Amino acid sequence: MLALTRKKNESIIINNNIEITVLEIKGDQIKIGIKAPRDIPVYRKEVYLQIQASNKDSLEQEGLDDLRNLLGLKG
Known part of the structure; x- marks a missing residue:
């Protein structure tokens, strides 16, 4: 730093x-x-961390299986 x-x-x-x-x-x-x-997002760190956690949860819960199916990958 x-x-x-x-x-x-x-x-x-x-x-x-x-x-x-x-x-x-x-x-x-x-x-x-x-x-x-x-075009450059600026966030307070606590808000940024919440966004990242929410995005991760969303991907893990919903999008990952859909993405795997779309790409023809096996999970």
């Missing part, structure tokens, strides 16, 4: 097209702003 120190209104750039800016520092919380192309 890369750890950087930034002050209010300072930014970092990722991959030439994502900018993360520290907007506010209040106690033990910071508010950040993220500028990224619309």
Whole structure:
């Protein structure tokens, strides 16, 4: 993990097209702003993990057998 120190209104750039800016520092919380192309999804980690778990559950419960049947694979 890369750890950087930034002050209010300072930014970092990722991959030439994502900018993360520290907007506010209040106690033990910071508010950040993220500028990224619309085709790049940005999620809070807890939401991302829920989406991944939901997708995994969906695939395991419904889609895997259907996909195997469609591809003519034996499970």
